[in-house]
Amino acid sequence: MECRVCGGTDWQEVVSFGLVPLANGFLDPADSYDDEPYYPLGVISCRSCRLLSVTHVVDPEILYRDYPYVTSDSDTITRHMRYVAETCRERFALPPDGLVVEIGSNTGAQLVAFRDAGMRTLGVDPARNLARVAADRGIETLPDFFSAETARSVAEGYGRARLILARHVFAHIDHVAGVVTGARELLSPEGVFAIEVPYALDLFEQNAFDTIYHEHLSYFSVGTLVSLFARHGMRVFDVERLPVHGGSILVFVGRDDGPWAPRPSVEELLRLERRAELHSDAVYRDFALNVDRVRDELPALVRRLAAEGKRIAGYGASAKGNTILNVCGLGPEELEFCSDTTTLKQGKVLPGTHVPVRSPEYAKAHAPDYYLLLAWNYSDEIIRKESAFLNGGGRFIRPIPKPVIISADSL
Secondary structure, eight states: OOOTTTOOOOEEEEEEEEEEEOTTOOBOOOSOOTTOOEEEEEEEEETTTOOEEESOOOOHHHHHSSOOOOOOOSHHHHHHHHHHHHHHHHHTTOOTTOEEEEETOTTSHHHHHHHTTTOEEEEEOSOHHHHHHHHHTTOOEEOSOOOHHHHHHHHHHHOOEEEEEEESOGGGOSOHHHHHHHHHHHEEEEEEEEEEEEBHHHHHHTTOGGGOSTTOOEEBOHHHHHHHHHTTTEEEEEEEEEOGGGSEEEEEEEETTSSOOOOHHHHHHHHHHHHTTTTSHHHHHHHHHHHHHHHHHHHHHHHHHHHTTOOEEEEOOOHHHHHHHHHHTOOTTTOSOEEOSOTTTTTSBOTTTOOBEEOHHHHHHTOOSEEEETTGGGHHHHHHHTHHHHHTTOEEEEOSSSOEEEOTTTO
16 A cells, blocks of 8 residues: 555554444434445554555545535534634735635535635535535535546636635545645645644544544644645645644645745644654554553443443534444443434434434433533533533533543533
């Protein structure tokens, strides 16, 4: 296997989860799930550029053509999308009629913030079901994968882009070289390619192994991204560390013949990564040990509570949560249901575990004693929202970075 960033073949094995179903492979309730597909899931680290990569690539046609993940409308994400739009417009003086292209635009929620500021917008997303939703809200969307060919077609039909945005989609792409080449061709000389990805350093610091699933092919450090873009005539010139999704980086990239000079933030994070010794094998071995601890401690805690007669449910039918449940071997024996606000998921069952997904209204009427906080990356917002549940004696189990019980008293 060649590294998709540098072509290297010297890999360090980090962690393996065995055969795991697709994290967004929600199913209709059935008498049998014998035909549910499972795929190998593990991560390895390239010793040349230190890309962290999954070991098995699932056909993107299977993953994305009919996609159940919808951009969250939580206060946290809504504020974040507004921040991204304002930051890009102000920092790069984007003109009112400039073209903004978003790769993996989902339902178009992020592009709305640019459209409302008077900019021209275009989404590119292979999920046909979500492209229709975006079109209904007035965001033109090409239902296709982004590639060099797509970029040339967009440039011919719409002109060159002042901003290309890829929020939490770049890590989903196998052929990153083609996407980077296409982005360079589509950008105007002063254009900016802004990508937002989970940050590898946060992955290790928070032990966020639940972000490992088949859709997330790559886990990036700033150093790895600098290497990637330099190979394709582009330059990382600014980067911002953000708390969203359990720890992310917003990385700004320009053409190497463009006007954007590197800012101190890039070297600051490169120094941080050197101090964290991200190029050493030891960091990845320590991560594997921390993962194993949660795989032991979380099931033990949940099963002890269930044995004591406590009723437990999941909070948030997220892809991350499905990784936790499948990797830790938790299912209907421990969780009565899983509550989620996404209507596309309600009435389905979770992949692998087959726990039923219920609406928040159902959850409120059938409140458990404990919620396993599968959407732990929204912990603060959820705890504020569910204060009545906590004040009434209910409790949360936060699984990451290590299992802890949250009660009204502990807050």
